[in-house]
Amino acid sequence: MTRANNEKGRYRMNATNRHLGALLAALAVVVAAGPARAAISAQCPADTDGMDTDGDGNAGNDNVCRHLIASDGYADMADGRLLYVFGFSEILSGEPLDMAVMNHTLSANAPAPTMAFREGQRVYLTLSNAGFMVRPDLFDPHSVHWHGFPNAAPIFDGMPDSTVTIKMDASQPYFYSVVDPGTYLYHCHVEATEHIQMGMVGQLYVQPKQNMLPAGTVLGSFTHRRGQKYGYNDGDGSSRYDVEVALQLDSFDPDFHDASESVQPLPFALMEDRYFLINGRGYPDTVRRGPMPNSFDGQLSQKIDAQVRARRGQRVLLRLSNLSVTEHFTVTLQGIPMHVVGEDARLLRGPTGLDLSYDTTSVTLGGGETADVILDTTGVVPGTYFLYTTNLNFLSNDAEDNGGMMTEVVILG
Amino acid sequence: MTKHTTSMGGAMLLALALASFPAPARGAIPGVEGPSFSLTARAGFVSTPEGGSIYSWGYADGAGLMQYPGPSLLVDEGDVVTVTLSNELPVNVSIVFPGQQGVTALGGVPGALTSEVEPGGTPVTYQFTAARPGTYQYFTGTDTQLGVEMGLVGALIVRSATAGWAYGHADGAYDREFLVLETEMDPIIHELVETGRIAEVDFTAYRPVYWFLNGRSAPDTMVPAGAQWFPHQPYSCMPMSHPGDRLLVRLINAGRGLHPFHTHGQHMRIIAQDGRLLESAPGAGADLSFLRFTTTVAPGGTEDAIYSWTGDNLGWDVYGHRPGDPLEPGEYALDHGKPFPVIMPDPKDLEPGPYYAGSPFLGVAGYRPPVAGTSPNAHAGYVFMWHSHKEYEMVNNDTPPGGMMTMLIVEHPDVPVMEM
Numbered sequence: 001m002t003r004a005n006n007e008k009g010r011y012r013m014n015a016t017n018r019h020l021g022a023l024l025a026a027l028a029v030v031v032a033a034g035p036a037r038a039a040i041s042a043q044c045p046a047d048t049d050g051m052d053t054d055g056d057g058n059a060g061n062d063n064v065c066r067h068l069i070a071s072d073g074y075a076d077m078a079d080g081r082l083l084y085v086f087g088f089s090e091i092l093s094g095e096p097l098d099m100a101v102m103n104h105t106l107s108a109n110a111p112a113p114t115m116a117f118r119e120g121q122r123v124y125l126t127l128s129n130a131g132f133m134v135r136p137d138l139f140d141p142h143s144v145h146w147h148g149f150p151n152a153a154p155i156f157d158g159m160p161d162s163t164v165t166i167k168m169d170a171s172q173p174y175f176y177s178v179v180d181p182g183t184y185l186y187h188c189h190v191e192a193t194e195h196i197q198m199g200m201v202g203q204l205y206v207q208p209k210q211n212m213l214p215a216g217t218v219l220g221s222f223t224h225r226r227g228q229k230y231g232y233n234d235g236d237g238s239s240r241y242d243v244e245v246a247l248q249l250d251s252f253d254p255d256f257h258d259a260s261e262s263v264q265p266l267p268f269a270l271m272e273d274r275y276f277l278i279n280g281r282g283y284p285d286t287v288r289r290g291p292m293p294n295s296f297d298g299q300l301s302q303k304i305d306a307q308v309r310a311r312r313g314q315r316v317l318l319r320l321s322n323l324s325v326t327e328h329f330t331v332t333l334q335g336i337p338m339h340v341v342g343e344d345a346r347l348l349r350g351p352t353g354l355d356l357s358y359d360t361t362s363v364t365l366g367g368g369e370t371a372d373v374i375l376d377t378t379g380v381v382p383g384t385y386f387l388y389t390t391n392l393n394f395l396s397n398d399a400e401d402n403g404g405m406m407t408e409v410v411i412l413g
Numbered sequence: 414m415t416k417h418t419t420s421m422g423g424a425m426l427l428a429l430a431l432a433s434f435p436a437p438a439r440g441a442i443p444g445v446e447g448p449s450f451s452l453t454a455r456a457g458f459v460s461t462p463e464g465g466s467i468y469s470w471g472y473a474d475g476a477g478l479m480q481y482p483g484p485s486l487l488v489d490e491g492d493v494v495t496v497t498l499s500n501e502l503p504v505n506v507s508i509v510f511p512g513q514q515g516v517t518a519l520g521g522v523p524g525a526l527t528s529e530v531e532p533g534g535t536p537v538t539y540q541f542t543a544a545r546p547g548t549y550q551y552f553t554g555t556d557t558q559l560g561v562e563m564g565l566v567g568a569l570i571v572r573s574a575t576a577g578w579a580y581g582h583a584d585g586a587y588d589r590e591f592l593v594l595e596t597e598m599d600p601i602i603h604e605l606v607e608t609g610r611i612a613e614v615d616f617t618a619y620r621p622v623y624w625f626l627n628g629r630s631a632p633d634t635m636v637p638a639g640a641q642w643f644p645h646q647p648y649s650c651m652p653m654s655h656p657g658d659r660l661l662v663r664l665i666n667a668g669r670g671l672h673p674f675h676t677h678g679q680h681m682r683i684i685a686q687d688g689r690l691l692e693s694a695p696g697a698g699a700d701l702s703f704l705r706f707t708t709t710v711a712p713g714g715t716e717d718a719i720y721s722w723t724g725d726n727l728g729w730d731v732y733g734h735r736p737g738d739p740l741e742p743g744e745y746a747l748d749h750g751k752p753f754p755v756i757m758p759d760p761k762d763l764e765p766g767p768y769y770a771g772s773p774f775l776g777v778a779g780y781r782p783p784v785a786g787t788s789p790n791a792h793a794g795y796v797f798m799w800h801s802h803k804e805y806e807m808v809n810n811d812t813p814p815g816g817m818m819t820m821l822i823v824e825h826p827d828v829p830v831m832e833m
Contacts, residue, residue, distance in 0.1 A: 043755050122728060124755065141764040145677075148706035151725050152678050154795050155757075155773035159677055161766040161820070162796035170762035173755035177728030190764075193804040193813050269622045269811035325804035328671050328709065344680065346704040351584070351682075354693060354700050366673025368707040368802030 040091070040100040042067050042126040043173045054120030055212035064121045066113075067091040069100060070142035070166075070188065071130040073108030074296035075199065077275050078282035078404075079397040082295050083254055084134060084261035085199035086188075088112035091128065101130045101169060110280040110302050111248055112202030115186060119209045119233075123176040131168040134261060141165035143172075145189035146204060147368055148345050150180050158189045165190050181208035181232055182345025183319040183370040185248065193325055194266060197256055199280070201323040203246045203304075206345070208233045231317050231372045232347040238357065239341045241317035241374060243310045247387075249322040249329045249365060249405060250277045254398060273326045276394040276404035278306040283388075283395075283406035306407040308375075312382050316375040316409075322365035329394065330364040333387045333409060336380055338363065342372030362390060375409070382413040441832075442570060442592045442663070443638050443648060444485030448492035448543075451475045452483065452508070454530070454553075454565060455501040457645040459598070461623055462633050463812045467600050468607035470502055470563035471645065478644050481628040482594055482667060483551070483567025485648070490546045490574050496539045500530035504611070506565060508539055509554035511713060512688045513569075516541040526554035546573035546580050547688025548663040548715040550594075558616060558669075562602055566667045568594055571688070579661050579717050580690040584699035587661035587719065589830075591652045593799070595710070595817060596628070596668040597621035600810065621670065624806040624817035626650035631800075631807070631818035635789065652799065652821040653830045654722060656775070657743040660821075662718040666710040672806060672817060673707045678797035680704040681718035688715060707802055722797070722823050724775070729754050731795075732825075733774035742826045768796040768820070776825025795823040 044065035052059040068088045075085050087108025091100050107130075117123055127144050143158030143165040154162040156174045166172035188200035210219075210233045215226035222237030231239035251273035259266050278286050280302050285292060287307040291300035310316045318338075322329055332338075341357045342348055348356040363371050388395060388406035397403035452472045457479035459467045472483030488494050500506050507529040510516050518528035521537035528537045549569040553560035570592075579585035599621045605614050626634050627648040634650040636643065654660055662681060664674065684699040685691055691701035710716050724731045725745040729752060732741055736750030753773055757763075760780055765771070770793035771779030778793045790796055800807055800818035809815035824830050 045754075122754070147675070148680070150679060151723055151727060152797070153724065153727055153731055153773065153775075154769075154797070157677060157797070159766075159796075159798050160764065161798065162768040162790075164757070164760075164763035164765050164769055166758070167762050167764055170758060172758055172763065175728070175754040177726060179726045191813065193807050196804055267811075268805060268808045268813055269620075271805045322673075325802075327803075328673070343703065344705045344707060346680065348703060350693075350700045350702060352698075352700045356701065356703055366671060366707065366709045366803065368673050368675045369705075369709070 039169050039171070040069070040097045040128045041171050042097070044124050047122070053122070054118050055209045062121055063124060064117060065093075065124045065126070066115060067126040067128070068113065068144065069104045069107070069128040069130050070200065071104055071106060071108050072132040072134050073106045073110075073299065073301050074294045075110035075280060075301050076285070076292070076294050077252070077254070077397055078285040079400040080295070081254060081398065083252060083257040085110050085257065086132070086195055087199045088202060100128060104130045106133045106297070107299060108199065108301060110199045111250070111304060112186070112200065114202060114246060114304065115204040116207070117178050118207045119178055119181045121178045123178055125174040125176065126171050127166055127174065128171040129166045129168045135263065137263065139168060140195070141167050141190050142188045142195070142200070143190050144174055144186055146176060146184060146186050148184040148370070149176060160190045178206055180345060181206040182342055183246070183321060183372050184345050185321045185323055185368070185370060187323060193268060196323060197253060197271065197325050198260060199252070201248065201250060203248050203319070203321060205246060205319050210234070231342055231374070234347055239317070239347065239372070239374065240315060242314040243308070244317045244319065245308045246319040246321075247278050247306055247407070249320070249324060249331070250280065251275060251324040251327055251394070252277065253326070271326055273324065274398045276389065276396065278405055278407050279304040281306060282397040283403045286407040308387070308407065308409040309412065310377055310409075311412045312380055313378050316377065318373040318375065319370070320363060320365060320373060321370040322367050324367050327391070327394070328364055328366045329405060330362050330390045331387055331405070332362045332390050333375070333385060335385045336375050336377060336409060339374045339376065340371055341374050344370055377411050380411050382411045385409040385411065442485055442487070442590055444487040444568070444570065445474050447486060447488035448494045450484070450486055450496045452496060453499040453501060454506040455479045457481070459564065459628070459645055460633070460643055461809055462630050462815050463809045465600070465810065467598060467603045467623070469603060469645070470560065470565050472565060472567055481564045481646055482596065482648070483565065485568040485570060485592060486551065487570050487572065488543045489572050490543060492543045494541055494543050497536050498530050498539070499536045500532055500534060503532050505529040505531055505555045506560065507537065507554040508551050510539070510541060510549065510551050510569065512547070512549045513541045513543070524555050529555045543571040545688060546571045547685060548665060548717050549688050550665050550667050550713070550715065552667065559602070559611070559614060561668070562598065563606060566596065568592055568663070568665055570663065580685060582690060582692070582696070582698045584702070585661070585684055585690065585717070585719075586659060588658040589654065590661040590663060591650070592627055592648070592663050592665070593650060593674070594627050594665040594667050595672050595674070595801075596625045597670055597806070598623040598625070622808070622810040624672070624801060626817055626819055630809050631815045634819040650819045652819070653832070654821060654823045655826055655830055656823060657721060657723050660720045662720055664708065664710050664716040664718060666712050666714055669712050671709050671712070671803070672801040673709045673803055674799070675707040675802040676720055676797070676799045676821070678795070678821065678823070679720055679722045680706050681708060681720045683708060683716050683718050685717035686714065722795070731775045733772070733777050775823070776828060790822060792824055792828040794825065794828070797821045797823070
């Protein structure tokens, strides 16, 4: 009873804020129309080195440009509760940059747009900062931390203490020469506990050059065929897959999000997550296919569903990661064996080549850990299987049971 | 519970500390040399960065002050180790040595796990042969849940017979070694114990709000070892490196929680767990070792990791060389002279961090040159955070940032690496 009253109180507060937000949006338009300044820009040099570094046969396409913009926004939890979030959205090629701040105000995606790259690419990633519409009192800079990037240099590592981070209405370039395939993740590292809890998280993975081998290439006892894909440069086809699905585990504390939205002291010491998410959604939203509009303004803020679909006999690569700031999670999959071939963006193989991959019925990940899991569906009866956390108390959307960290693996006949 | 102490600026503390304390030997883990130790369990206060002071128990080196964590016990493989424990606490205490076999205990009174020392009672002498090199811990075997929470825990390091190797194989070779001992505290329990209300301690309500590396919470982890304003917390946690150095990171989870420990800058190669090289057969080397960018050490467990930041393969020259310049020692030659790939924005658009020297290059100061004696990164090194990625542990009792976090500084090859 008390709790319900509290929540109503919070929503009243939120409504006030949203009103304020609209006012500020109007103000922002005025500001945007004011004197010109550097604001939103991107660096995307052409690939003119004449070398085909990604191995796709084209020497002129190895530079890849992506453009993220940080802002705030809203996301719906599976029990219908709307949460205020911080996050990234993507400025797509061709979008007018002079309108980007306005167009990407209150546009946070939960989770952030997925970054999928190929080994050998040179990535020019731009991060712009649109500011927080609902929290104009905050002047937070932002960053991109490519978590796990080998031999990172601080300037592109996004860790605010040791480098620079980008202020509002400005843009910062990041550069990555992509050498090591595997499953990574990314997040904002500014005020990391707060910004990650608020949702500034995303998936990031790198596909190996082995995908680009000519058909008929012999890899030990395995022969590569055109179009076959691998998790790693395994040299033997052991990480081969037909279907690739990235699933990021995360969790939110609604009290923290509400405190942020309503300009209250943030409960760091009392942080306790009550929404348990895969790709930013709790079950059953995890299996609601395609982008999902939020109930605040209808934006497609939760773009990535978490349903896995494959035909019987196909091999599925699950790119699992965890970005919770409070919990380790164990996930299991009933009825389909899990074979772990990689961890933390490295093939599970010892320094002398010993095979360290393993079969399991559960995978445990702490925040900032990843695993690559192959599902071989040979002989699996078509139907719907469930991938869910065995931390059974996390199978909930706050007070609502039978939800939370769960999704479906659908095997088609 | 909390006695408030004066809080000063970190940079100033650092400068003071550097002035006051001579550097110990290169890359050595500070501790007490064995094989014979005399420890006393007594009480003291653990300082926290936001100004708190928490009543704690710990092991002291002989007549010294209580330490959190207890003295790192440094012994050599094959040593017959003797630890004599006295007790000035109001409860019984003891020591158990997980991973050691044939531990004998003389004196004291019988306890559930081992012989115990009563308050002010006759000491117990524990003895064992440190048969296998590796990273271990020790803690009280008496009311362990309360005792370890109160601080009765420490590291035991058994050095291998070959200097510079963690284990009996070159796969464990290292240039510098560092201890990373993870613990946490719930100050409510400490307050109850301090005020004589042990009976009211309720671990079902346990909620730690402080997280420590080597007994300090960030940013105190980065204040040099032995700083006099941490009388009960003599150890820092400040890894330092040159490019290409092999750092042996001795990770110990000496608390009860799970902490996904993330090293910015590079993967760790996990070469050993619980004091055993990850090898398929004796003498095979660490052929079962694996690479992690985040590792969760089990409570009560240890891991040894080799970390080596080289700066290879970035596609640009981290030193900012022109093509004709000479190579630095160990520099990745294929990137030599390659230009910085992007144009950095106007500094007015950027928020600089305290370790940022104003240039993207290693050892090169730019528009924010470090101020001698006060900058935490005096030589424009590359600074990488090492921290729990359970990020609510990067907080000091509701005050972020802090907690289970520290920084690695990789210095330019020309700059001597300071021992912290």
